[in-house]
Amino acid sequence: MTERSTTVHELLLPKEHGSWSLAFEPVALGLLVAPSAAGGALALAAAAGFLVRRPLKLSITASPDDPRRRPAQRWAAALMLGASIALAGAAAMGPAGALWPLVLAAPCGFLFLWFDLRQAMREAEAELAGSVAFALLPAAFATLAGWPAPAALALAVVMLARSVPTVLTVRAFLRLGKGREANPLPPRIASSLGFILVALLAWQNLVPAAAVWVNAVLWLRTLWLVSSRRPDWPARRVGIMEAVLGVIHLGALTAAYHLS
Numbered sequence: 001m002t003e004r005s006t007t008v009h010e011l012l013l014p015k016e017h018g019s020w021s022l023a024f025e026p027v028a029l030g031l032l033v034a035p036s037a038a039g040g041a042l043a044l045a046a047a048a049g050f051l052v053r054r055p056l057k058l059s060i061t062a063s064p065d066d067p068r069r070r071p072a073q074r075w076a077a078a079l080m081l082g083a084s085i086a087l088a089g090a091a092a093m094g095p096a097g098a099l100w101p102l103v104l105a106a107p108c109g110f111l112f113l114w115f116d117l118r119q120a121m122r123e124a125e126a127e128l129a130g131s132v133a134f135a136l137l138p139a140a141f142a143t144l145a146g147w148p149a150p151a152a153l154a155l156a157v158v159m160l161a162r163s164v165p166t167v168l169t170v171r172a173f174l175r176l177g178k179g180r181e182a183n184p185l186p187p188r189i190a191s192s193l194g195f196i197l198v199a200l201l202a203w204q205n206l207v208p209a210a211a212v213w214v215n216a217v218l219w220l221r222t223l224w225l226v227s228s229r230r231p232d233w234p235a236r237r238v239g240i241m242e243a244v245l246g247v248i249h250l251g252a253l254t255a256a257y258h259l260s
Contacts, residue, residue: 011055011072022131022167023050025246026159030141032254033155038094038144041086046137048083049109052076057116094144101139101152108133127167135163154206161194161215162249165222166242173225174235184226191222210256214249221245 027046031039058072091099108129115126138159142152168187175182198215201207224230225238233241 011058011068011075019050019130021243021246022127022163023134025250026134026137026163027141028250029155029159029253030138032250033138033257034142034145034147034152036094036141036145038090038092038098039141041090041093042099042137042140042144045083045086045090046134048079048086050134052079052083053113053116055079056113060117090144095146098143099140101136101143101156104139105133105136108136124168124171127171128164131163131167132160135159151206154201157197157201158207158211158215158253161198162218162246165191165194165218169222169225170238170242173230173238176226176230177232182226187222187226191219195219208253208256208260210252214252217248218245 023046027043031043052075055072055075058066058068059076062069062072087099112126112130112133115123115129136156136159139152139156142155143149147155165187168190172182172184172187176184195212195215195218198207199212202209202212221241
């Protein structure tokens with residue numbers, strides 16, 4: 001029993017703990033802010049797509065005599081089938097053509113897969129491609145719930161303003177903490193642009209004003225973590241802080257959207 005559990009864990013679950021937050025925060029935001037039956041099906045498809053990465057990689061890159069290869073192939077086939085069925089269900093239950101935001105997310109998803117198969121998962125480009133692909137999903141949840149395109153894209157921008165600066169900020173902080181070279185300018189620019197975009201969307205009444213305040217907290221977080229006054233924290237503590245910020249981000253946005 002223990003051996004089976006260990007094998008499934010090895011075949012399915014990504015080793016990068018931060019990837020769980022970057023993948024499922026956008027899914028949770030979409031479900032909470034723009035709930036629908038079609039959105040539930042899309043969430044299942046997104047979860048299957050997230051879990052298929054590791055078995056698919058093992059199916060392609062593992063040597064023929066690797067005992068993980070055959071079970072990985074079975075898991076990859078089952079998850080891809082499940083994702084396809086769930087996606088078809090979302091398309092059938094939602095308004096016609098409502099899944100068009102996935103056209104924007106798909107190239108980033110394929111780019112991430114390309115990096116992953118080249119064993120470059122931990123490169124900045126790979127992490128950014130994966131985070132952008134999932135950050136665009138809230139737009140699809142919104143269109144499935146009947147939102148107009150501008151409001152749906154604005155929701156995705158709010159998530160992008162959370163995900164992209166987070167990747168750059170945490171990477172820079174960890175590298176600086178290990179005494180390596182890291183340019184603090186990209187996370188500062190990304191976080192500042194995110195804040196400005198969210199503020200402009202709020203000014204146009206496309207997102208609630210609370211989104212600006214939450215993003216301001218994220219902006220200050222970035223300025224602090226890449227400054228000379230940054231804390232001497234291990235990766236685990238930064239991960240916990242980001243998880244807490246993620247819960248605050250989700251809670252504040254959900255409440256703000258439903259109240260507005």
